[in-house]
Each structure stands twice: as C-alpha cells, then as structure tokens.
C-alpha cells in the first residue's frame with residue numbers, strides 16, 4: 495500500500511525522467527519560495543559581477559519542494575555545468591576525492607542527501623570546500639602517501655531533508671543556507687498551470703485549484719496528480735481536464751479533498767472510532783491499521799500532524815476536533831453527540 499502511494503513525497507527512478515521534463519530551468523520560472531529566491535539571486539549575481547564563484551549553498555526542506563531543481567538552476571544562472579552525486583552514493587572518501595579532483599573551474603557539485611555522507615567523506619568535503627584542496631592517498635599500508643591536490647574554485651550545493659543532522663563543521667562551510675517551505679495552494683496552481691502547458695494538457699482553473707488543494711503543499715505531488723488526472727481524462731473522459739475530471743480521477747486514487755490517502759484515513763479512523771480519539775500509543779494504533787509502527791510514524795503521521803488532525807502527547811496520539819469533522823463524525827462531548 496505504502497510503496498504505491500500517489501501522495502508520497504519521495505520519487506522513484508522511473509518518475510525522475512517525467513519530473514526532469516517539468517523542471518523550471520531559471521530562477522525566474524521557479525514558483526514561490528520568494529525569500530530564498532531573492533536571497534539566492536543576490537548571492538549568484540554578486541558572484542557573477544565579481545567574476546568569482548559564489549559561497550557554497552545548503553538547501554534544506556522536505557522532499558519534493560524543489561531542492562534538486564534549485565541546484566540545477568544555480569548552475570544555469572552561473573552559466574556552468576553541474577555534477578550530481580549523493581551522500582548514499584559515496585561509499586568511500588576516495589570516491590568523493592575522485593569526483594572533486596575531476597571538477598572544472600566554476601562547476602557546481604550537487605550533493606543530494608548530504609546528511610548521509612560517511613564521516614571520512616564529510617571531513618574530506620569540508621576541507622575541499624574551505625581550502626579548495628584534497629588529499630589523495632596513493633599506495634597502501636606503510637608505503638601509503640598523501641598527496642595534496644589543489645582544486646580549481648567550485649561551488650557545492652548540498653541538499654538535505656534534515657539540516658539538524660549535519661555536523662557543525664560541515665554546516666559552517668556553507669555561506670548561504672536556504673530553507674524551503676511547503677507551497678500555498680495558489681503557488682501550486684501556478685506550478686500546475688506551468689506543467690500543464692509543458693505537457694500539452696488543457697487544464698481548467700477549477701481543476702488546477704482542485705488538484706492543488708490535494709497536493710499536500712508539494713510540487714512533486716501536484717505534478718504527479720496532474721499526470722493521473724490527465725490519464726483519467728484521456729481514458730474515461732473526453733480529454734478535458736476540468737474539475738469533474740480532477741475529482742473523479744483523484745477518487746480513483748483515493749486522495750481526498752485534504753490530500754489524505756487510504757493509509758492516512760485508516761489511521762485517523764482507527765484513532766477516532768476504535769480508540770475514541772485517544773490517547774493511544776503508536777504501536778497499538780499501527781496494529782489496528784495493519785502497518786508497522788515506523789510506517790505510521792514516518793509515512794502517515796507527519797502530514798496528519800501538520801494538518802492539525804492529530805496531536806502527539808506524552809500519553810500517545812490524540813484526535814483533534816478537526817479529525818472528527820474531516821471524517822464526518824461527531825466528536826465525543828461535542829454538540830452533535832448530545833443528540834446522537
């Protein structure tokens with residue numbers, strides 16, 4: 495159930511290509527995130543005016559909000575190319591040394607999930623960021639020798655969903671940190687209209703609003719839902735992406751008006767109906783919906799908490815009045831229960 499979630503904020507390899515086609519290429523096309531955009535624009539344009547490289551950039555925020563897109567945009571704005579790697583892809587410090595020593599002057603090195611770099615690679619990286627130098631070890635055992643290599647200036651763009659997990663020495667090497675926040679519905683509508691144009695989909699305004707409202711503040715989810723609505727319109731409808739098509743398509747995928755899917759609603763319903771609104775412990779709640787506690791905690795709960803549908807207390811999870819309202823149920827002790 496979890497792997498196929500249409501509202502998952504993560505992406506798999508198959509979807510990457512579809513996403514790449516929808517990526518804004520320049521800052522001016524990047525929707526929303528006004529503060530980060532303006533700050534970045536200053537950093538980049540000042541570097542361009544000086545003819546040097548900008549400070550290293552750290553982008554933090556939940557998945558699907560545009561960190562990779564911004565990294566590509568930074569390279570484009572600087573008129574340079576980008577090398578892409580990620581924390582988990584770098585097994586040994588030597589792998590990172592090889593990447594660093596092959597960088598051309600002014601290039602951007604994008605390190606996704608930078609908080610997942612192994613400690614030796616992390617140390618190598620912050621020395622390289624500070625001094626544009628990397629020590630390459632040649633040979634093995636007693637005969638091993640470290641040779642210092644000077645690197646041409648370059649810019650690291652690091653992306654992380656967990657800025658707090660970055661060790662201070664690495665975090666401090668970033669001269670600019672931008673935090674990406676969830677998008678408003680109006681911003682997501684703008685993302686959707688732009689994507690629809692690129693996909694050749696005729697998207698009615700009310701359909702854009704309908705999809706945006708169910709996209710959990712995340713452009714990746716908005717674009718994914720748009721593709722599902724387009725499919726529905728082609729197969730079941732007459733190709734028109736209007737509000738009726740959007741509603742029907744998203745019903746097929748069990749995404750409700752708030753953007754909750756089947757698992758989210760199962761958790762909410764169990765909490766309200768089976769446990770009378772809680773408090774109930776995570777494990778008990780997970781057993782009630784037939785999932786692992788970790789799945790409930792990492793997949794369903796963050797959005798339910800963010801939406802103010804459930805609360806976490808020291809004694810367990812509790813349903814808020816909004817949860818009962820969303821499920822169309824009368825809250826215990828509420829006015830409706832006096833009569834029901």
Ligand SMILES: Nc1ncnc2c1ncn2[C@@H]1O[C@H](COP(=O)(O)OP(=O)(O)OP(=O)(O)O)[C@@H](O)[C@H]1O
Nearest residue numbers: 513516517524525557558559560561562563713714
């Ligand atoms: N501000 C934006 N304007 C337009 N489209 C956007 C914006 N932000 C993200 N997108 C689109 O959303 C999709 C996901 O963006 P991206 O891959 O950059 O997210 P991410 O934060 O790097 O996620 P992850 O960390 O999971 O890789 C892409 O198709 C991208 O084009």
